[in-house]
Amino acid sequence: MKNNKTAEFYDIALSFAGENRNYVEKLANVLRSRKVNVFYDLFKKVDLWGKDLYQYLSEIYQNKAVYTVIFISKHYKSKHWANHELRSAQARAFEDNEEYILPAKFDDTEIPGIRKTTGYVDLNSTTPDELASMICQKLDDMAKHFADLRYIDDIGSLYELSLNKLLAVTEWCYRNEKYQEVIKLSGKVDFFLQKEIQWTKRKKYLNMALQAANNLGQESLVFGFKRNIATIAMNQGDFNESLKLSEEVATIAEKHRDNSEIFDAYHAIGRVYEAKGDYEKATKSYTKALDISRSFLSERNSSNTIHELAVVMYRMKQYKKAEELYKEAIEIANMTGFDFIKSCSLHGLGLLYQYTSSGMQNIELSEEYYIKSLEIKKKANDQEEIARTEYQLADLYYESGKYKDALDLIKHCVNVFEKTDHRYLGQARFLMSQISEKCS
Numbered sequence: 001m002k003n004n005k006t007a008e009f010y011d012i013a014l015s016f017a018g019e020n021r022n023y024v025e026k027l028a029n030v031l032r033s034r035k036v037n038v039f040y041d042l043f044k045k046v047d048l049w050g051k052d053l054y055q056y057l058s059e060i061y062q063n064k065a066v067y068t069v070i071f072i073s074k075h076y077k078s079k080h081w082a083n084h085e086l087r088s089a090q091a092r093a094f095e096d097n098e099e100y101i102l103p104a105k106f107d108d109t110e111i112p113g114i115r116k117t118t119g120y121v122d123l124n125s126t127t128p129d130e131l132a133s134m135i136c137q138k139l140d141d142m143a144k145h146f147a148d149l150r151y152i153d154d155i156g157s158l159y160e161l162s163l164n165k166l167l168a169v170t171e172w173c174y175r176n177e178k179y180q181e182v183i184k185l186s187g188k189v190d191f192f193l194q195k196e197i198q199w200t201k202r203k204k205y206l207n208m209a210l211q212a213a214n215n216l217g218q219e220s221l222v223f224g225f226k227r228n229i230a231t232i233a234m235n236q237g238d239f240n241e242s243l244k245l246s247e248e249v250a251t252i253a254e255k256h257r258d259n260s261e262i263f264d265a266y267h268a269i270g271r272v273y274e275a276k277g278d279y280e281k282a283t284k285s286y287t288k289a290l291d292i293s294r295s296f297l298s299e300r301n302s303s304n305t306i307h308e309l310a311v312v313m314y315r316m317k318q319y320k321k322a323e324e325l326y327k328e329a330i331e332i333a334n335m336t337g338f339d340f341i342k343s344c345s346l347h348g349l350g351l352l353y354q355y356t357s358s359g360m361q362n363i364e365l366s367e368e369y370y371i372k373s374l375e376i377k378k379k380a381n382d383q384e385e386i387a388r389t390e391y392q393l394a395d396l397y398y399e400s401g402k403y404k405d406a407l408d409l410i411k412h413c414v415n416v417f418e419k420t421d422h423r424y425l426g427q428a429r430f431l432m433s434q435i436s437e438k439c440s
Helices: 018-033 041-048 053-063 080-096 128-148 152-175 179-195 199-216 219-235 239-256 259-276 279-296 299-315 319-336 339-354 363-380 383-400 403-420 425-439
Strands: 010-015 065-072 101-105
Touching (some): 010 018, 010 053, 010 128, 053 080, 065 128, 101 128, 152 179, 152 199, 179 199, 179 219, 199 219, 219 239, 259 279, 259 299, 279 299, 299 319, 319 339, 339 363, 339 383, 363 383, 383 425
Parallel strands (some): 010 065, 065 101
16 A cells, blocks of 8 residues: 655646746736645746755655646647656556546647547636636536545445545645544545544644644534544543543533543543543543443443543552453453453463463463463454553563574564554664564
């Protein structure tokens, strides 16, 4: 799958000969005034300074734009750089097998690779302002295409080719205050970025959706976006932001008397306090969530909070109570088919039996529970959760002298934590350095 890891993705790139700059510059200025993110060389003089232009421009025209406008003229055909840009754009068009090159003609010069049957714009009868309007309409049409897809599965076949386009048109809609479209696009964007474990980028687009919902006064959507952003913030170690958002979600949910959202909010607040090491407040929040779950929701919800209470008991060194709660969570998860919580509680039991401080150390049992947890997580393909258990199993193997087994696990763990900017990344890197030293 192609991932664009560079910093910027353009709505439109302009490829032209210097002799035609007067027209193109007028167009570029109109596009910029209409909030189009346009690649035009004079807008990027600082970026271009000192760059390897051959590689840089190839990246722009092949990988970093939704569309490229080719300004065809007798001058264009003879220019080295114009032809380099054209070849890069053609490579992209061939790879995507989608509409990408938008030809605009100053004259009837034939350009190799541009078919005579391809629709074009006659620049002799089209002003820069009119062409800018046409480009904006193309971007609107693409945004509408993605927004109108009703189910995630509908864009599965387009995913490998069009993820960056999906991101770009979401930004286009946001810049132009097309907030309904932003919200429609947000679910698709979030689905794919979550699948790619791109938490920082996911947070960026969720914040766009949150702002769109706020601007439209759609409070029922606001707490969903806030809840997801709060989870990402917590996983990245920004506990203050996570707590603030989770408390705002709780306030909105209580206003709407939405027990499911109230439960989620207090559960999330408990997780933040747990991560901060304030176990008394974590226990109070989890207990409130558990009371709501037992009164109004299903046992499936209860198993989640029971598991988190077990974690808190473990950290408060109430090991016997932690063991009881982990096993209770697993029992409920078995009855309700909640494999995720089962895997997490198996992981918790692995921790409990790994360390001498618990007074319950049993290395064989610890390894058994970690492996059972990993089996479930791998079936679900939850990479972040897989990495968490791999870290612990690597640590167990390191302490047991199984350095090669430990190294294979910790390498994958660090790779996943790097992608997610996980708060345990530093610990994982340190463990990997210790294991690598033993393997050398």
